[in-house]
Amino acid sequence: MKGQLSQSELSLLPTSFDIVGDILIFADFPEKLEKKEKIIGEEILKNFKHLRVVCKKTGSYSGKYRTPILRIIAGERRKETTHRENGVIVKLHVQDVYFSPRLAHERERINKEIKEGEEVLVMFSGSGVYPLNMAKNTKAKKIYGIEVNPKAHKYATENLKLNKAENIMLVLGDAKIVLPKMRKSFDRVLMPLPKSSEDFLGIAIPKVKKNGILHFYDFSHEKNMSESAEKVIRACAIAKRSADIFRIVKCGQYGPGKYRVCVDAKIF
Ligand SMILES: C[S@@+](CC[C@H](N)C(=O)[O-])C[C@H]1O[C@@H](n2cnc3c(N)ncnc32)[C@H](O)[C@@H]1O
Numbered sequence: 001m002k003g004q005l006s007q008s009e010l011s012l013l014p015t016s017f018d019i020v021g022d023i024l025i026f027a028d029f030p031e032k033l034e035k036k037e038k039i040i041g042e043e044i045l046k047n048f049k050h051l052r053v054v055c056k057k058t059g060s061y062s063g064k065y066r067t068p069i070l071r072i073i074a075g076e077r078r079k080e081t082t083h084r085e086n087g088v089i090v091k092l093h094v095q096d097v098y099f100s101p102r103l104a105h106e107r108e109r110i111n112k113e114i115k116e117g118e119e120v121l122v123m124f125s126g127s128g129v130y131p132l133n134m135a136k137n138t139k140a141k142k143i144y145g146i147e148v149n150p151k152a153h154k155y156a157t158e159n160l161k162l163n164k165a166e167n168i169m170l171v172l173g174d175a176k177i178v179l180p181k182m183r184k185s186f187d188r189v190l191m192p193l194p195k196s197s198e199d200f201l202g203i204a205i206p207k208v209k210k211n212g213i214l215h216f217y218d219f220s221h222e223k224n225m226s227e228s229a230e231k232v233i234r235a236c237a238i239a240k241r242s243a244d245i246f247r248i249v250k251c252g253q254y255g256p257g258k259y260r261v262c263v264d265a266k267i268f
Pocket residue numbers: 064065066098099100103123124125126127128129130146147148149152173174175176192193194
C-alpha cells in the first residue's frame with residue numbers, strides 16, 4: 001500500500017481480523033484510517049483472491065443473540081458466506097448469526113473428548129457449528145441443539161442438510177423453556193454462551209446424567225479462573241448434585257489477562 005498510504009497511516013493498519021468463508025472482518029478498524037478504508041479493502045481483495053468481501057466491526061457482539069454489527073468497506077455487498085472448519089461446511093450470515101472462527105480449536109478439543117455412543121446437548125447451538133463438528137468427527141450417538149435466534153436456527157437446519165448430518169436434532173426456542181420440557185438427560189452438556197451461561201446452570205445440571213460431563217463457558221480474568229469453577233460447584237449444590245472440576249481451559253483472549261474459559265466438570 002506504499003504510495004497510497006503515508007508512513008504514519010501504514011503504521012496504523014490493523015493486524016487483527018477474522019476470516020469467515022470469503023469475508024474478512026476487521027475487529028477494530030482505526031478511526032484515523034476511515035477515509036482510506038475503501039482502498040485498503042480493495043487492495044486486500046486484489047491480493048487475496050479467495051476473499052470477496054471486507055467488513056469492519058462497528059458494534060461488538062451484543063444482545064440476546066450475541067451478534068455483531070458489521071459494515072462492508074469493499075467488495076460484494078453481502079454478508080452471507082460458507083465457512084469450512086474441521087471438515088464441516090457452515091453457511092451463515094455474519095451479522096445475523098454469532099460465529100467465531102477462533103473457536104475451531106476449542107471445538108476440536110471437545111470432539112476429542114466425546115466417546116462412542118454419547119448423547120450430547122449443545123444448549124446454545126447457533127449456526128449448528130458444534131453439533132456438526134461432533135457429527136462429522138466423533139462417534140456420538142445423537143447430538144441435540146437448542147437455539148433461540150430464528151435466523152441462526154434456520155441456517156443450522158440448512159447446514160444439517162449441506163453436511164448430510166443425520167444424528168442431530170435441533171430445537172428452536174429459549175433453552176429455559178425448551179430444556180425443562182425435554183424428557184431426557186445427556187452424557188455431555190455444552191453451554192457455549194459465556195456472557196450468561198451462569199444463569200442457565202440451574203436448568204442444565206439436572207439434565208447431565210450421573211457421571212456425565214458439563215462444559216461450562218464463562219468470561220474470566222486469569223487471576224480469578226477458580227471463580228468460574230465455583231459457579232458450577234454452587235449450582236450443583238443447589239441442584240443436590242456434586243461436581244469434580246477436572247480442567248479449566250483458556251479458549252480465547254478478549255482483553256489483557258481476560259479469557260473465555262471452559263470449565264470441564266464431571267457431575268455426580
Ligand atoms: C456465543 S453464541 C454461540 C453459538 C454457537 N454455539 C457457536 O459457537 O457459534 C451463543 C448463542 O446462544 C443463543 N442464545 C442466547 N440465549 C439463548 C437462550 N435463552 N436459549 C437458546 N439459545 C440462546 C444466541 O442466539 C447465540 O446464537
